[in-house]
Amino acid sequence: MPCALLGDRASGKTTFLGLLYSAQVKYGTGVQDDFRFHAPIASLNVMSAVYEGMKDGRFPSATLKEEITEISFIFGYLRRIVGKLPYYIRQQNWARPFSTLRFSAYDVSGEDIEEFIETGIASRPLIQQLLKSVVVVVLVDCSKMTTDIDTPVYKKMLRYDSTVAKLLVAFQTYKKQEYERLKDSGVHPEPPIIYPAFVLAKFDTLRDDVLARLGLHRGFPEGKRERREYAEALLRVFVPQTLSQIRGGKVGGVSMDKSEYFLSWVRTETHEGMDPVGQSRIVRTGFRPEGGGEPDFAYDEYVQFIEHFRDIAHKIPDEVLEGERFQAQALVRSA
Numbered sequence: 001m002p003c004a005l006l007g008d009r010a011s012g013k014t015t016f017l018g019l020l021y022s023a024q025v026k027y028g029t030g031v032q033d034d035f036r037f038h039a040p041i042a043s044l045n046v047m048s049a050v051y052e053g054m055k056d057g058r059f060p061s062a063t064l065k066e067e068i069t070e071i072s073f074i075f076g077y078l079r080r081i082v083g084k085l086p087y088y089i090r091q092q093n094w095a096r097p098f099s100t101l102r103f104s105a106y107d108v109s110g111e112d113i114e115e116f117i118e119t120g121i122a123s124r125p126l127i128q129q130l131l132k133s134v135v136v137v138v139l140v141d142c143s144k145m146t147t148d149i150d151t152p153v154y155k156k157m158l159r160y161d162s163t164v165a166k167l168l169v170a171f172q173t174y175k176k177q178e179y180e181r182l183k184d185s186g187v188h189p190e191p192p193i194i195y196p197a198f199v200l201a202k203f204d205t206l207r208d209d210v211l212a213r214l215g216l217h218r219g220f221p222e223g224k225r226e227r228r229e230y231a232e233a234l235l236r237v238f239v240p241q242t243l244s245q246i247r248g249g250k251v252g253g254v255s256m257d258k259s260e261y262f263l264s265w266v267r268t269e270t271h272e273g274m275d276p277v278g279q280s281r282i283v284r285t286g287f288r289p290e291g292g293g294e295p296d297f298a299y300d301e302y303v304q305f306i307e308h309f310r311d312i313a314h315k316i317p318d319e320v321l322e323g324e325r326f327q328a329q330a331l332v333r334s335a
């Protein structure tokens with residue numbers, strides 16, 4: 001099932017993907033034998049190179065236009081119906097059915113999306129692919145959260161909010177049209193649902209004055225409800241249109257599922273309250289001069305992100321057989 005990861009220019013998309021890659025390597029090769037990660041070789045190369053760079057303390061360099069504009073990867077979750085399969089199939093490894101979600105990252109400030117927002121015409125293949133998405137993950141850059149509303153940074157955030165909100169309306173319209181078309185052709189489809197999630201990216205850069213103004217503590221709370229309240233307190237101020245689209249319930253018969261909220265942060269060597277001079281360096285744990293060390297990042301949040309989409313994947317009928325899809329990943333891992 002197609003899923004979209006939306007982010008502004010320099011919002012931390014590549015870093016997010018590199019960390020997701022790293023988290024899944026650790027998580028997926030542990031006890032969790034029922035989770036699989038797969039990516040086309042070009043994407044895999046990008047993600048692992050980004051991760052290797054971060055192990056050396058470096059953030060990825062800005063993604064150039066000529067470089068891959070679309071990076072994608074697949075989450076696969078083992079379906080728990082194995083017991084119902086005939087014994088001879090259960091015996092075969094290749095017959096283990098997985099529910100899958102295919103995520104692609106989109107630069108919302110890129111030309112394709114800008115053109116679509118202006119004209120409303122989904123002529124480019126990238127836009128058509130985007131509109132088919134059933135899961136929408138919105139990356140919100142915490143370094144652009146400022147109480148100073150006269151700054152360019154604040155204006156960028158407003159623009160991002162308006163673009164994403166318009167995209168969400170376009171998603172709903174597209175889903176409604178699809179639904180009507182299927183009904184007209186005699187098919188009885190399920191009413192469409194869009195599954196949204198937010199990621200508060202660069203959470204470590206959130207400024208004290210912003211927190212103080214909103215009456216928030218530093219540090220994300222634990223419980224589901226507390227997480228939502230905390231995140232929404234920020235999103236209501238900085239991406240109000242997007243938030244109300246997502247919380248708006250049904251539009252034209254297309255419902256929005258309850259959103260989930262995640263963080264992403266990387267610990268950097270810049271001191272709190274000081275503006276970084278040049279590129280900031282990533283702090284590593286377990287670092288030794290002769291090599292090794294891991295970037296200090298929000299691993300638990302990434303695990304929660306992976307786990308959240310397990311239920312969603314199982315709700316959406318779509319499966320692949322392990323042997324077919326995940327072989328490439330197995331090869332990469334054993335290399």
Ligand SMILES: Nc1nc2c(ncn2[C@@H]2O[C@H](COP(=O)(O)OP(=O)(O)OP(=O)(O)O)[C@@H](O)[C@H]2O)c(=O)[nH]1
Nearest residue numbers: 009010011012013014015059062063202264265266
């Ligand atoms: N402190 C901090 N900085 C971050 C974090 N993630 C990204 N950054 C900074 O933000 C910059 C941009 O991050 P990228 O991951 O390259 O963002 P992007 O959205 O892929 O950018 P483009 O593809 O170039 O549009 C990085 O070079 C870092 O300086 C984070 O979690 N914490």
Ligand SMILES: [Mg+2]
Nearest residue numbers: 013014062063
């Ligand atoms: Mg990038």
